[in-house]
Amino acid sequence: MQIVVLDGYTENPGDLSWDGLEELGDLTVYDRTPTEFIEDRIGNAEMVITNKTPISRETMKRCPDMKYIGVLATGYNVIDVKAAEEQGIIVTNIPTYGTAAVGQYTIALLLELCHHIGHHSQAVHDGRWENNIDWCFWDYPLIELAGKTMGIIGFGRIGETTGKIAAALGMQILAYDTIKKETDVAEYVELEELFQRSDVIVLHCPLFENNKEMINRESISKMKDGVIIINDSRGGLIREQDLADALNSGKVFGAAVDVVSTEPIRGDNPLLTAKNCLITPHIAWASKESRERLMSIAVENAQAYINGQPIHTVHA
Structure with missing residues (x-):
């Protein structure tokens, strides 16, 4: 299974590990993804992980292999959740970590x-x-x-x-x-x-x-x-x-x-x-301990999706 992280740097600037997601599939991690590269980087990936990189209705249509979007945050306004529901794409977020x-x-x-x-x-x-x-x-x-x-x-x-x-x-x-x-x-x-x-x-x-x-x-x-x-x-x-x-x-x-x-x-x-x-530059959430919890929940969300029992799903 192909897994793509579109903007992993703020979650993990080098002091954490992506090993948990790597164990679940073929993982590619980008520090940041400019808008014009979003669809190319998603490509044929089934699982897409994003923090603030937006995923629109048009992107979902152009990336039909995408079945799961994991948001590395509690807020999920960067995702067109209604379009995801219409196209059968599971969207999850990270509650309570911070x-x-x-x-x-x-x-x-x-x-x-x-x-x-x-x-x-x-x-x-x-x-x-x-x-x-x-x-x-x-x-x-x-x-x-x-x-x-x-x-x-x-x-x-x-x-x-x-x-x-x-x-x-x-x-x-x-x-x-x-x-x-x-x-x-x-x-x-x-x-x-x-x-x-x-x-x-x-x-x-x-x-x-x-x-x-x-x-x-x-x-x-x-x-x-x-x-x-x-x-x-x-x-x-x-x-x-x-x-x-x-x-x-x-x-x-x-x-x-x-x-x-x-x-x-x-x-x-x-x-x-x-x-x-x-x-201050939006860092209230960013203690290492908080980001470790976030990473752990992100892996749990992805594993639950693979097991066919998704958790922490969000809806329009």
């Missing part, structure tokens, strides 16, 4: 906004402490989180993990989700109440058409002055110009985002020049 990593990263972003540790460390290395008239200095307000309220939009596995860590720091946790589950971590509230009561707002929800740019001028106006906004979910949840304006006016004290609307980020993204905005 829960601990993303929850931890969310808190790391928040703590960096509260203390700007990297900035102050660099200031010391630049000689500012050595030459300072006082025994200490700081360039940003230093924020204590105990007693403050975190509102989490999207309270699935990752949202609850973030909430548990924040609660351990002494924060009160509010949650908004369309599906409510039993939890002793958070108080469920409606979205408008979450906006009004939260000192910190964290986005942990998928991106759908009905929540696209949910963080915008109108919703920000309902928030507390000096609110902090964290997003390591999907960039499209934020109208970036509106957030930049709120940061520059001081309505929003600070923001930290690991995702933006177009990735890689474009040079004209307004958040690049906004005040007190941390931006």
Whole structure:
């Protein structure tokens, strides 16, 4: 059986192994696949593994031997799932692999906004402490989180993990989700109440058409002055110009985002020049431990398909 990985580099830049997939068939791994080469590289392969390389209805028609698409991520919007169902192609994703990593990263972003540790460390290395008239200095307000309220939009596995860590720091946790589950971590509230009561707002929800740019001028106006906004979910949840304006006016004290609307980020993204905005390059998921879990689940998905009992399938 021919197996093709179209864009394996971000999952495995060299510190993991593809052996699990190699044991299942004749494996070819490409680090990256430009759009114009997608169909040629799929060729006659029955199993195709992709992360962010799109597979369209047209590609499926032109690659009729393709029977399985394994997405190396939880999100699968790069696949025309409806077309796959119509053509009898199984599509699978990787659930739950990054829960601990993303929850931890969310808190790391928040703590960096509260203390700007990297900035102050660099200031010391630049000689500012050595030459300072006082025994200490700081360039940003230093924020204590105990007693403050975190509102989490999207309270699935990752949202609850973030909430548990924040609660351990002494924060009160509010949650908004369309599906409510039993939890002793958070108080469920409606979205408008979450906006009004939260000192910190964290986005942990998928991106759908009905929540696209949910963080915008109108919703920000309902928030507390000096609110902090964290997003390591999907960039499209934020109208970036509106957030930049709120940061520059001081309505929003600070923001930290690991995702933006177009990735890689474009040079004209307004958040690049906004005040007190941390931006990291979509790496919340990317700890080695998280990627090892992802690889293991990808192999399990492929093996289950070969056995005729596919798991973690997704549908339109």
